[in-house]
Amino acid sequence: MVVQHNMQAANANRMLGITSGAQAKSTEKLSSGYKINRAADDAAGLTISEKMRKQIRGLDKASSNAQDGVSSVQTAEGALTEVHSMLQRMNELAVQSSNGTNSSDDRQAIQDEVDQLTTEIDRVAETTKFNEIYLLKGDDSSTKNVYMNAHDAGLKGTLADGAKSATFTMDELKTGDSVKIAGKQYTIGASKADVGAALDKKLLIVPTTAGEYTSGATFSVNNETYTITTKADKSIEKITNSAGQTAYEDGGAIKWASTVPTGKNAITDVKKLVNEGDTVKVDDTTMKVMTAADVTAGVDSDDSSIITKAQAEKMIKEELTAANNIGTTDKKATVAAGVTADGKTTYAITKGYATVANTLSFNLHVGADADMTNKITVDIDTMNSSNLGIKGINVKDATGTAATYAIDAIADAVAKVSSQRSALGAVQNRLEHTIDNLDNISENTSSAESRIRDTDMAKEMVNYSKNNILAQAGQSMLAQANQSNQGVLSLLQ
Structure with a gap:
């Protein structure tokens, strides 16, 4: 028998230490809820988990970015709803002013309301903003020339519209032909x-x-x-x-x-x-x-509805110029004299334009990575009266002809606002799908990260209970081992 080395007690103490260490780890996992509390717990799992956490947090913020994008798009689209309403009212007023039953005072009253609506459209474009970003006034850092759509002034013929120029082609006028110009019927005399x-x-x-x-x-x-x-x-x-x-x-x-x-x-x-x-x-x-004098004047002195071919072509050119100059604030449209060939007369139109701020463009980052495909671009044109082609629109001329031409210009403006609203609506729909997809990815990635890092409480509780019992048994065995050497004292008596 020896007393210097109590191997039973040493063994029981070592095993108790192991059990106590395992019990401490179980306690830590159960109290923190994490299976991995330090790199030593699972080095590979920690690396995978942190990578997933980075993706999850990025996805959550990308979803928030997309939601902010939806809010900004809805702000712009809501403002354009009011612009649409004002343009529809302007169209009503232009149609009303085109009617021949209006007096000059009536048309002036109509013009006053049109002017107010135009001013309000400019104010909406100038002040609509989201998070201090002006959405409808364009990018002030640069400008572009917006060419107005070409118009045929209600003449019978074919209009071919291009980017910066257009052509209007009609049948060649011949002696005795009837032609309607600016709403009035004329006969070609000679x-x-x-x-x-x-x-x-x-x-x-x-x-x-x-x-x-x-x-x-x-x-x-x-x-x-x-x-x-x-x-x-x-x-x-x-x-x-x-x-x-x-x-x-x-x-x-x-x-x-x-x-x-x-x-x-x-x-x-x-x-x-x-x-x-x-x-x-x-x-x-x-x-x-016509008499020689009337031919020179271009108009029959007895009947003003009878005009020469040259006078008719001059009037056609003037009306095409007037119709195509609505909204041209920075460069006026010009119309060349008609060129006749093969029974057709063609008028070349050089389109006028308005200079406005460039298109506002901003990117929404809707992904967790730096990939440029994670960016959705939102483009919003300047939505003021200059870009819409209605700045300085006139509906108060004595004949109602200008108001008639204004109807076409307002129709172009309505189409332009409709196009912008459609584009914004398409972006919003896309963003809503993007948000759903981001949330789905985030949820499933979180589930995967949970399996790696989170404590399985039921399983760990089983381990904790086992280690608790083992600790108690170890303590009991250590006590018994310490008592085993008491027999040595009997030999010393």
């Missing part, structure tokens, strides 16, 4: 020679085949009907009136007789029957022969 030539061409079998006339063709001059009779070669043999008399020349004068006197020649040129001031009609075409 000189005696021009009307006679037009009449001559209409009586041909084929307008492009010279000298071949349609036998029995009729036309009228000042309501007197004339009939042409042709020869075998389709040339004119004679021209007779409703009484059956034949036209002939006598000393430069035109006379009519049942039989052409001997030595006189029947008239075979229809142009000779046309004089200044006459009204000539063939089929459904009516032509007014």
